[in-house]
């Protein structure tokens with residue numbers, strides 16, 4: 281600031297000092313210059329007074345600046361306070377030893393303690409015992425690690441534990457020296473509760489879905505069992521018949537042999553032989569035992585097949601004839617259902633595939649069952665099943681002559697629980713599960729409407745797993 285002349289007027293704001301500044305010092309101190317002083321002395325006095333005036337003006341100016349700075353500082357203070365007060369996350373500022381230097385309103389509310397009670401306390405006094413190892417490790421991490429989103433439990437106003445997601449970072453002064461740490465914690469109690477509720481609901485949904493999948497499995501197992509029962513009925517009934525005949529034949533043979541042992545005469549024996557039809561028995565024995573064996577063999581094959589078909593997702597990969605699987609799946613479904621569509625097969629004699637036989641069977645059972653269901657009530661329900669090799673895939677097409685699928689529903693058909701069947705008749709999981717099984721096999725399952733009528737499902741499975 282340049283020197284001022286006594287006559288200068290400084291006009292600044294309205295503070296007391298500013299007002300004073302506009303007065304001349306010489307006037308304010310009531311200084312009177314004796315008339316007898318010579319010019320030199322007078323000039324000295326004038327210089328002194330001018331210098332004092334200048335100094336006073338500078339003082340006043342500094343004071344004004346100081347007041348302005350104070351006001352700015354107060355504003356900044358207020359601003360920081362309002363920000364801290366508005367924070368919903370809790371804030372704790374500590375020195376490097378963990379002694380609290382600053383807190384915010386959110387912490388006061390959560391702990392039920394006022395700022396003065398919290399300042400200078402040790403940080404670990406605020407946390408539940410189970411969180412202490414973590415809290416006590418914070419000072420060791422200062423200057424290197426940032427602790428982020430670790431879960432700690434703060435002792436709340438009721439003495440309980442309030443869960444917080446806590447971040448801790450180092451604090452440095454202007455010279456870059458480490459002076460402490462800043463902890464910011466977000467209460468996660470509500471979030472946790474909401475998450476737990478969501479998790480419970482999800483678990484429940486999963487259980488329900490599992491149950492429904494299980495129900496669908498049971499239903500398709502039921503269909504399978506009905507087909508199997510039908511298949512088993514034949515061989516078992518003729519094994520039964522044959523064994524009964526064999527028992528009767530055995531009784532007669534024993535009677536005849538007893539007569540031989542008793543030393544009956546040749547004539548009596550001849551008569552007995554003819555009465556007991558021993559020669560017919562002997563001629564029949566071969567075919568009877570062959571038939572019985574064949575029946576038993578058939579039963580054994582069916583049981584073997586069943587074991588494979590009932591295999592779960594863990595079923596191992598094997599080499600099998602896919603044409604045989606297609607035929608049995610279709611036959612079993614048709615035999616077990618009320619609607620008996622005429623099935624036309626267009627298959628090679630044999631086609632060996634490496635994969636999971638039970639899964640292919642289950643998909644085909646579902647497709648054939650659906651096709652049968654949609655043709656219920658039709659005069660000539662018909663079904664065509666073909667199988668071709670295309671590149672490294674087997675392409676199986678199941679085509680029905682039913683009503684087809686409305687275009688707007690084509691995209692939903694593989695959705696879980698999509699069904700047009702009345703409640704209790706279908707779960708809407710058949711195609712959902714079949715699609716899952718097909719992709720699990722490394723293949724695909726697609727649907728399209730046949731141009732003239734009906735729907736066609738295309739199942740692709742790789743030739744080699």
Ligand SMILES: Nc1ncnc2c1ncn2[C@@H]1O[C@H](COP(=O)(O)OP(=O)(O)OP(=O)(O)O)[C@@H](O)[C@H]1O
Pocket residue numbers: 496499646650651654680682683684685693698699700701705706707708709710711712735
């Ligand atoms: N060949 C088809 N022709 C016309 N619509 C079909 C055909 N196959 C399936 N759909 C439709 O797709 C729906 C879903 O079939 P999906 O097999 O998933 O379940 P669902 O047969 O209804 O029940 P579930 O299989 O449990 O008995 C059926 O309800 C039916 O509306």
Ligand SMILES: [Mg+2]
Pocket residue numbers: 646649650706710711
């Ligand atoms: Mg179905």
